[in-house]
Amino acid sequence: MNQPNQCDAEIIAIGSELLIGGRSDSNSLFLADELGKLGIAVRFKSVVGDDKQDIVIAIHTAVKRAQVIVLTGGLGPTVDDCTREAVASATGHRLGRRKEALDGMTARLAQWGRIASPAQLRQAMIPSGATVLNNPVGSAPGFCLTWKKALILSLPGVPREMEEMMRQEVLPLLRAQHESLGLSPRAPIVRQVFHTFGLPEADIDAKVKGLIPKGASVDLGLLVSPMGVLVSLTTRGNQSALVKSQILMEKLTNEVRSRLGEWLFAEGRDTMEEVVGRELIKRGLMLAVAESCTGGLIGHRLTQVAGSSAYVDRGAVCYSNRAKTDMLGVPADLISLRGAVSGEVAAAMACGIRERSNVSVGLSVTGIAGPGGGTETKPVGLVYVGLDDGTGRPISREFRFHGDRNVIKQRSSQAALDVLRRWLLGNG
Amino acid sequence: MNQPNQCDAEIIAIGSELLIGGRSDSNSLFLADELGKLGIAVRFKSVVGDDKQDIVIAIHTAVKRAQVIVLTGGLGPTVDDCTREAVASATGHRLGRRKEALDGMTARLAQWGRIASPAQLRQAMIPSGATVLNNPVGSAPGFCLTWKKALILSLPGVPREMEEMMRQEVLPLLRAQHESLGLSPRAPIVRQVFHTFGLPEADIDAKVKGLIPKGASVDLGLLVSPMGVLVSLTTRGNQSALVKSQILMEKLTNEVRSRLGEWLFAEGRDTMEEVVGRELIKRGLMLAVAESCTGGLIGHRLTQVAGSSAYVDRGAVCYSNRAKTDMLGVPADLISLRGAVSGEVAAAMACGIRERSNVSVGLSVTGIAGPGGGTETKPVGLVYVGLDDGTGRPISREFRFHGDRNVIKQRSSQAALDVLRRWLLGNG
Numbered sequence: 001m002n003q004p005n006q007c008d009a010e011i012i013a014i015g016s017e018l019l020i021g022g023r024s025d026s027n028s029l030f031l032a033d034e035l036g037k038l039g040i041a042v043r044f045k046s047v048v049g050d051d052k053q054d055i056v057i058a059i060h061t062a063v064k065r066a067q068v069i070v071l072t073g074g075l076g077p078t079v080d081d082c083t084r085e086a087v088a089s090a091t092g093h094r095l096g097r098r099k100e101a102l103d104g105m106t107a108r109l110a111q112w113g114r115i116a117s118p119a120q121l122r123q124a125m126i127p128s129g130a131t132v133l134n135n136p137v138g139s140a141p142g143f144c145l146t147w148k149k150a151l152i153l154s155l156p157g158v159p160r161e162m163e164e165m166m167r168q169e170v171l172p173l174l175r176a177q178h179e180s181l182g183l184s185p186r187a188p189i190v191r192q193v194f195h196t197f198g199l200p201e202a203d204i205d206a207k208v209k210g211l212i213p214k215g216a217s218v219d220l221g222l223l224v225s226p227m228g229v230l231v232s233l234t235t236r237g238n239q240s241a242l243v244k245s246q247i248l249m250e251k252l253t254n255e256v257r258s259r260l261g262e263w264l265f266a267e268g269r270d271t272m273e274e275v276v277g278r279e280l281i282k283r284g285l286m287l288a289v290a291e292s293c294t295g296g297l298i299g300h301r302l303t304q305v306a307g308s309s310a311y312v313d314r315g316a317v318c319y320s321n322r323a324k325t326d327m328l329g330v331p332a333d334l335i336s337l338r339g340a341v342s343g344e345v346a347a348a349m350a351c352g353i354r355e356r357s358n359v360s361v362g363l364s365v366t367g368i369a370g371p372g373g374g375t376e377t378k379p380v381g382l383v384y385v386g387l388d389d390g391t392g393r394p395i396s397r398e399f400r401f402h403g404d405r406n407v408i409k410q411r412s413s414q415a416a417l418d419v420l421r422r423w424l425l426g427n428g
Numbered sequence: 429m430n431q432p433n434q435c436d437a438e439i440i441a442i443g444s445e446l447l448i449g450g451r452s453d454s455n456s457l458f459l460a461d462e463l464g465k466l467g468i469a470v471r472f473k474s475v476v477g478d479d480k481q482d483i484v485i486a487i488h489t490a491v492k493r494a495q496v497i498v499l500t501g502g503l504g505p506t507v508d509d510c511t512r513e514a515v516a517s518a519t520g521h522r523l524g525r526r527k528e529a530l531d532g533m534t535a536r537l538a539q540w541g542r543i544a545s546p547a548q549l550r551q552a553m554i555p556s557g558a559t560v561l562n563n564p565v566g567s568a569p570g571f572c573l574t575w576k577k578a579l580i581l582s583l584p585g586v587p588r589e590m591e592e593m594m595r596q597e598v599l600p601l602l603r604a605q606h607e608s609l610g611l612s613p614r615a616p617i618v619r620q621v622f623h624t625f626g627l628p629e630a631d632i633d634a635k636v637k638g639l640i641p642k643g644a645s646v647d648l649g650l651l652v653s654p655m656g657v658l659v660s661l662t663t664r665g666n667q668s669a670l671v672k673s674q675i676l677m678e679k680l681t682n683e684v685r686s687r688l689g690e691w692l693f694a695e696g697r698d699t700m701e702e703v704v705g706r707e708l709i710k711r712g713l714m715l716a717v718a719e720s721c722t723g724g725l726i727g728h729r730l731t732q733v734a735g736s737s738a739y740v741d742r743g744a745v746c747y748s749n750r751a752k753t754d755m756l757g758v759p760a761d762l763i764s765l766r767g768a769v770s771g772e773v774a775a776a777m778a779c780g781i782r783e784r785s786n787v788s789v790g791l792s793v794t795g796i797a798g799p800g801g802g803t804e805t806k807p808v809g810l811v812y813v814g815l816d817d818g819t820g821r822p823i824s825r826e827f828r829f830h831g832d833r834n835v836i837k838q839r840s841s842q843a844a845l846d847v848l849r850r851w852l853l854g855n856g
Contacts, residue, residue: 016647020470047473054471222506295730296731314751316743409732
């Protein structure tokens with residue numbers, strides 16, 4: 001699979017807690033992006049516990065298949081933290097206290113009005129021959145060394161510390177190293193991501209079928225999540241065909257956009273809540289939300305965006321029928337006639353929250369998140385979204401989702417925001 | 429590091445999207461738990477992209493260091509999915525369409541009123557000599573085979589499908605295989621997890637210091653997250669000392685509980701929202717929540733628990749000052765006098781939501797999530813939690829958090845639920 005002038009990287013994430021998963025790994029995304037810009041592809045990722053011998057095995061495995069090895073974690077002051085010892089042992093170097101590591105750490109701690117504890121002094125132990133990497137935001141220094149033609153980088157596991165050390169210390173070093181060898185700059189690995197909502201994977205697959213010309217060095221990827229189907233284009237432009245590859249990527253990006261059409265709601269790291277936020281600001285509109293089965297998730301998502309107070313006025317979480325009547329003025333008769341989960345109640349909720357908060361747009365959701373509460377005619381996963389803009393013609397849309405309680409809540413929130421997005425773009 | 433009769437496992441997660449992280453890996457947690465019960469320890473985890481050659485390399489690496497290799501993902505119908513080809517190639521077997529795989533798949537699709545597409549037929553291609561593993565909930569069959577003394581299991585990446593296949597097919601097989609070799613059952617790996625909130629890592633570290641007797645085969649772990657500090661005890665009882673090890677673990681568990689005291693809010697997979705839910709039900713209390721900076725996150729978390737409608741009546745997301753006055757009756761004068769982010773407003777919000785919804789307990793949060801909006805006296809991260817039970821003595825608590833907007837929202841929601849938990853337990 002290797003191409004000429006290709007440089008492969010391997011990430012080794014260290015920590016017993018990481019081994020059993022359960023939390024998302026934002027470090028890998030950042031590292032893949034930043035290394036990709038330098039034309040370095042992350043091909044493998046290994047996760048090992050806080051066990052010196054296992055870290056040694058992982059390093060020995062990695063040097064056989066990667067030219068850049070990034071270790072994250074295990075640089076803290078506790079006995080758990082054994083990355084320093086493992087790197088020294090794996091590469092046959094000795095550990096010694098290094099003045100520049102100690103100085104950097106002491107200076108950082110002094111800023112916080114603290115002095116190094118005996119345990120923290122361990123953090124200044126660095127393998128002989130390694131270069132110390134300064135930690136601009138935390139106390140643990142990192143380091144790097146070359147062994148068996150591989151560059152081994154040891155960085156903290158805390159995302160903010162790792163990111164700043166990469167930006168300020170590692171990336172300049174990688175660039176300088178590459179230039180000093182008299183090599184032409186590598187072509188960056190470009191990745192374009194397209195987020196869709198509302199169509200199943202098979203339909204999106206059909207839309208993008210045959211997109212990539214035969215022989216083109218662009219990979220097409222599809223990923224299904226509760227939030228929709230993600231389409232990605234990844235190119236590894238080799239330097240000789242850099243311009244050709246850029247032109248192709250541009251062409252393919254436009255083609256994907258046109259094929260996905262209204263189903264495409266965001267690109268790159270953009271999110272649905274950011275997209276609707278920008279459109280609300282652009283139109284000078286204030287929003288209020290009435291949630292039943294999502295329980296506050298839509299409000300939470302909208303307010304994840306800094307500055308959202310400019311367009312989010314309030315939300316009502318109406319879990320009980322009484323709350324729907326009290327807070328939104330939904331007639332109790334309508335609820336008993338149509339049921340709390342119905343298009344009519346969704347519309348009444350949207351009107352109610354809009355009128356009572358005196359804003360431009362009301363958005364609502366009511367549904368059955370399960371696992372209980374479903375019936376033959378109204379099964380778990382039945383969800384209605386309502387939208388009212390005060391023109392007397394409230395919108396309501398029906399959705400039928402599958403999955404567990406959390407998945408149904410997530411999809412419902414996405415569906416509601418997508419109804420809002422389409423309305424904002426005039427396709428409501 | 430290997431102990432006699434020890435069996436090590438390696439997980440190989442397949443998927444280019446997993447390589448760049450950004451999503452949590454719930455499969456590893458489940459696999460580590462289930463294999464641990466059989467005394468099989470997950471020592472390594474590898475992540476590789478959808479690249480046949482890279483999967484082959486990962487398998488060849490794994491057989492050198494693990495006796496059980498669990499591959500997840502890459503069994504779908506698209507061209508991306510190349511785990512079948514990779515396992516066949518790595519182990520020198522041929523792929524062939526297998527009747528039992530086809531039958532299981534066809535039967536499953538028939539239940540959904542569908543027939544296999546040409547692409548789906550690829551899913552019935554199984555390496556020669558491998559045993560087909562039935563998929564009880566999805567269409568993609570799995571398979572397993574023994575190669576170089578390692579048991580290689582290939583399972584779907586979709587969590588629900590992987591979990592059911594493990595439960596119904598793989599675990600019985602692992603047990604039977606172990607017995608058929610005439611081996612005594614392995615001692616299970618026991619892991620106890622304790623969740624704390626409210627103390628920094630250093631303080632929790634000090635509390636559990638010196639807990640583990642010298643020479644005991646129990647590992648103590650600490651993990652910091654926005655939701656608090658997690659303490660874990662992990663033992664690998666070898667069979668000969670099984671009873672001794674169980675007694676030790678019980679003793680240590682009780683000791684941890686007593687040392688962590690009021691800071692311990694949950695154990696195992698239990699969550700803060702489940703804990704407060706149970707306590708509310710036990711006391712027959714209804715709750716209403718008024719949120720400002722958390723934007724609906726507390727309501728979302730409370731309603732993640734099935735059956736939460738029994739104790740969650742409603743929530744008000746009062747992002748604007750006007751909403752605090754309209755929805756909760758917080759006097760506009762109080763807001764201008766003390767500021768929206770103040771202990772007085774938090775208390776007034778809690779009283780307001782409780783009175784207006786006519787429930788037993790009102791809980792509120794107001795704070796500055798940032799990045800903007802902070803001042804010298806009221807910096808980003810300043811958060812007040814209020815609680816009112818109608819006795820005329822509302823509680824308010826001040827918190828000062830660090831981190832980005834999301835972290836501050838998460839911590840604020842945890843702090844509010846912890847104030848509620850302490851009040852419920854009578855330590856308010």
